[in-house]
Amino acid sequence: MKEKYSKVITKIQEADSIVIGASNGLSISEGIHIFADDSSFQENFGDFRKKHGFRSIIQGCFYPFPSQEEKWAFFSRMYEYFLINKEASPIMKNLYELVKDKNYFVVTSNIDAHFTLAGFPKERLFEIEGNCRNLQCSHGCHNQIYPGDEILSKMARNQENGKVLPSLIPKCPECGGSMQVHIEIDGNFLRDKSWQTMYQAYQEFIEKAHGKKIVLLELGVGARNQMIKAPFMNLTNLEECATYITFNKGGELYIPDVIAAKSIGIDGNIAEVLQQLVKLK
Template sequence: MREIQNKIENADAILIAASNGLSISEGYHLFADNPAFRELFSDFRTKYGIRCIIQGMTYPYKTEEETWAFWSRLITRYVHSYTPTCQMKELKKIVGKKPYFIITSNAETHFEIAGFDSKKIYEIEGTLIEMQCAKACHKTIYPVTEMIEKMAAAEKDGLVPSELVPRCPICGGSMQLRYGFSPSFIQDEDASERYMTFIDQYYNQKLVILELGIGAGNRLIKEPLMKLAASGRDITYITINKGEIYIAGNIKDKSFGLDGDLTDILAELSSALS
């Protein structure tokens, strides 16, 4: 921990990377048939046989009224009702006043709600607060907050009223969340460009990669970041995960792996830095 503390204190910038492990530590578990899931989706569980949030996200509902009922419940609980957790508060202390950027696949916008700058966040698989044409007939992205609030208030028996189901203003077809399950998913090119600009700016400086809750086989974020760490002379790679630490052999001399609960480790690291 003292070595990690020294690396962060002397860093010119911090690149934060996060995936499901961070969400799970905050209580948002995509893969669990746990009490929280059963409380929120007991009727969907009984009617459709889904056993976790990720199954509900990908289930082929017969109607858009059912689909949007699922999403409105999920977004209301895990986005609109979210308050910053101790994990986010400790992470902000760790970053302090250093330049930073965040790349994440979590989609629930918790970083932004917790006070991190939205211009320094790349939600690589989209977000739960935006929608797009399901056919991607055009690339305009639309906010969903007001629409979801109306849906949540009007939902009954697992359905939202048909008049609240959004239609594409261009082609008149279906709309969908701008989330990474669809082949028509529209990337946030501006955020991607800002991310690459950050990498270019700090590549030859003392850059710390702080990876939170990303599995060993993750090719979307983890693999590119390990390659980045391998290529940069002064890049330090720190990965925190519970029960699964993987560090490529070619970066082991510039890396640190912390196996344990993110809540505890972030608190310990924050305390050490303060």
């Protein structure tokens, strides 16, 4: 295993460009499992579980709440769970330490906003499905997202019986209708100017890396998440000087034969893997 770690460090050090792709497996390694009915979910969302019957954060995101007061109680609590009084985890700090001096770009489907928490600059970060701290019009009446930290914090602190005060519920500044957290839970998800800008930045980063030494560093991306995995594998196949490096656990590690010679896979706890790599660096 040490030989594999050394090879990963060498590839990262030699790379002209690094593209980091991250999904739920990275969050799980931090202790946040949005798909699980675990002790953490029951401790933080047990009242919603009892009243509404859903069994995970992701089910709560898609749940048809009977009122705005209950909807915002859940989403503001989710925001609080992800971000309030939190520092960057050792895992995210180690990931940042690993690449901070390199030419890198991050693409992620995670909605917890933990990359910015760890110091990754926004101009190097494309959050495909949005994040938990921004708001948009529920009807998509206009193409703009809004920072929601202040109102989400206030709603998280002011809840009673699984509801927030009606006076705290945000309204769309244009149509006066309901708003929602800017995460992809329905067809109204806004790909606004900032989303388009970061999508473009991601594409341009890959274009500029063409023909050079590029590392595709994939963290906790499951087989079903093809919006990150498929482009990474295709790029590895197409680019002569590309290296595909994937960290995952629980049988989720998969490297197709066509790119096996240009790939490194480490099956194990992502937290431990990153810690070992930073030590070697």
